[in-house]
Amino acid sequence: MTVFAHSRAEFQDLVERTLHLAHEAGASDASAEVSEGCGLSVSARLGRLENVERNRDKALGVSVYLGQRRGHASTSDFSDAALRATVQAAYDIARFTAEDPSAGLPDADDLLLGDAPDLDLFHPWAIDAAAATELALRCEGAALATDRRITNSEGAAVSAQQSHFWSGNSRGFRGGYASSRHSISVAPIAGRGAGMQRDAWYSSMRDAADLASPEAVGRYAAERALSRLKARRVPTAEVPVLFENQLGAGLLGALVQASSGGALYRKASFLTDSLGQAVLASHIDIDEDPFTPKGKGSSAFDEEGVRTRARRFVEGGVLQGYFLSSYSARKLGLKTSGHAGGSHNLVMKSRATAPGDDLATMLKRLHRGLFVTELMGQGVNLVTGDYSRGASGYWVENGEIAFPVEELTIAGNLRQMLQDIVGIGADAYTTGAKTVGSVLIARMKLAGA
Numbered sequence: 310m311t312v313f314a315h316s317r318a319e320f321q322d323l324v325e326r327t328l329h330l331a332h333e334a335g336a337s338d339a340s341a342e343v344s345e346g347c348g349l350s351v352s353a354r355l356g357r358l359e360n361v362e363r364n365r366d367k368a369l370g371v372s373v374y375l376g377q378r379r380g381h382a383s384t385s386d387f388s389d390a391a392l393r394a395t396v397q398a399a400y401d402i403a404r405f406t407a408e409d410p411s412a413g414l415p416d417a418d419d420l421l422l423g424d425a426p427d428l429d430l431f432h433p434w435a436i437d438a439a440a441a442t443e444l445a446l447r448c449e450g451a452a453l454a455t456d457r458r459i460t461n462s463e464g465a466a467v468s469a470q471q472s473h474f475w476s477g478n479s480r481g482f483r484g485g486y487a488s489s490r491h492s493i494s495v496a497p498i499a500g501r502g503a504g505m506q507r508d509a510w511y512s513s514m515r516d517a518a519d520l521a522s523p524e525a526v527g528r529y530a531a532e533r534a535l536s537r538l539k540a541r542r543v544p545t546a547e548v549p550v551l552f553e554n555q556l557g558a559g560l561l562g563a564l565v566q567a568s569s570g571g572a573l574y575r576k577a578s579f580l581t582d583s584l585g586q587a588v589l590a591s592h593i594d595i596d597e598d599p600f601t602p603k604g605k606g607s608s609a610f611d612e613e614g615v616r617t618r619a620r621r622f623v624e625g626g627v628l629q630g631y632f633l634s635s636y637s638a639r640k641l642g643l644k645t646s647g648h649a650g651g652s653h654n655l656v657m658k659s660r661a662t663a664p665g666d667d668l669a670t671m672l673k674r675l676h677r678g679l680f681v682t683e684l685m686g687q688g689v690n691l692v693t694g695d696y697s698r699g700a701s702g703y704w705v706e707n708g709e710i711a712f713p714v715e716e717l718t719i720a721g722n723l724r725q726m727l728q729d730i731v732g733i734g735a736d737a738y739t740t741g742a743k744t745v746g747s748v749l750i751a752r753m754k755l756a757g758a
Contacts, residue, residue: 312433312471313345313487315367315387320345320475320485323387327371328479330396336403338374338414338479340613343367343387346472351441353449354464361438364470373399377408411639414613419635419645420482421616425609429602431487432516434469441467444493444523451527452497458538459531463496463507469517482614490605491517495527499534506537506713508683515603533682536703540713543704543757549678549731550719550753551671551705556684557657557733557748558740561595563723564588565652565743567691568628570637579694579724580628587626589727592660595623599653606742612650622655626728657745659733666735671747673708674732679755680705681719694723718756726750 323343331339345367352360370383373396380402384395436444449465468491475485494511510530512521552560564580572578580588589595599617601607610616613635621629633641634649672680685699697720703710721729734746 312347313473314365315345317473317475317485320473321483323369323392324475324477324483327369327392327396328477330393331371331373331400332479334373334396334400335375336373336400336479337376339372340414340476340478341369341371342474342476343369344472344474346470348468348470349436349438349441350466350468351438351445352464352466353442353445355462356446356450358442359464361442369395371396371399373403374413375400375403377410377412378403378406379409379412380404380406411636413635414478414480415615415635415645417480419615419647420478420480421484421610421614422481425484425486426600428486428600428604428607428609430489430515430607431471431473432489432518433471434489434491434517436467436469436517441469448493448495448523448527449497451524452495452531455528455531456499456535458499458535459497460501460505461498463498463509465493465495465523465527468492476614478614482610484610484614486608489515491515491520493520493523493526495530497527497531497534499531500538504538506534506540508533508537515605519603537701537713537715540701540715541704542716543714543755545757546755547752548755549675550750550755551675551678551680552748552750553680553682553702554734554736554738554745554747555740556681557745558738558743559684560726560748561655561657561743561745563689563691564727565632565655567694567723568622568631569648570631570633570641572691573631574637574640577692579691583628584631586628587728588628588724589623589626590730591626593623593626593657593730593733594621594660595655595657596620597622597653597655599647601654604654604742605739606651606653606655608653611647613645615645615647615649617647617653623657625660652742655743656737657733657743659730662733662735662746664735666732666746668734668736668747671732671734671736671749672705672710674749675705676708677706679703679714679717679719679753680710689723694725696721696723696726714757716757719753720756721750721753726753
């Protein structure tokens, strides 16, 4: 099925021409990338179609190096004249940019110079607006039919997206691939007046065949909204907190940010100089696998063409590595880790987790405290590790959910929170490129009524 306006061969030719023009202009090094994306998004609300959007975009970017001075320019025009003008613009920017000792392409021995493995990332979805609308209506309809207390909806949406790119540089790297990402989502509202509660759910996959059914997504979203009715406030206290599995990915995300080169060389991270130190509880391992078939974070090379590697990022709580691009690595006096563009398929596990440690078991381990299912606000300070966010969820007594709660703030410090993880559930859930079960933290401050 042809979904793109441009072929890989055209993209390869564009990259070669761009690199040639950069060389002609006098660049000591250069890199170029050309990409194209297209897709369909449909939204419906209360049984009626609301929006149909089609997107198609393309871009070519070139970086020109004059020694350790870099200039970058981009265009959406692939004509010869536009390529020349874009290369010239990048060259002119480089001429007037100050030298940076850390600037430059990755070293040749770090680049992926052979064929990349096929990681099964491209599954175009041949769906038209009518069929996508039907799926969205089925999803919302299932939510509304779950219970008469589901009184309203913010709507349901279906999205089908696919893209491809090709990139290359003057040190021999050439590579690119096509990928896809599709989703179904819905946000039902339960109750009336001041007692209304909203929740949402979604399914997102590279292959539409792997998506949850629209009915399953709708019913689960409705059940989540219904379970929040008659939410209360609870008194201020210091209690154990269980993060729902999808929120556990947020804790892992904060750890990744704090371990990333940009934050580290700026000394804007609470994990500065933490390599080889215990940063999490001793029973926790975090593995990274860039080669997971259909993985959201899968790639044989990073945005610079550096080959990726599977690794253990944290072993027994001890930090084994950082997330570095070639630039941030040079700033820190280290080698690139192949993370220009971010992390690749992280899985956080506890050595203490048993196969039967489902959510019910984790609630029993919590015994008395807060089960968090939604977080609000951006109250995470990566410099100090201070953590303070609005929260809602459920109060747990004797290992059972007692009642829903809202209008709370939970607070702590990430450095201590990560050390205080006492358990991770077997209820692993993948959010983006991060997989983790529910996360139990021994103690956090809860500001309530």
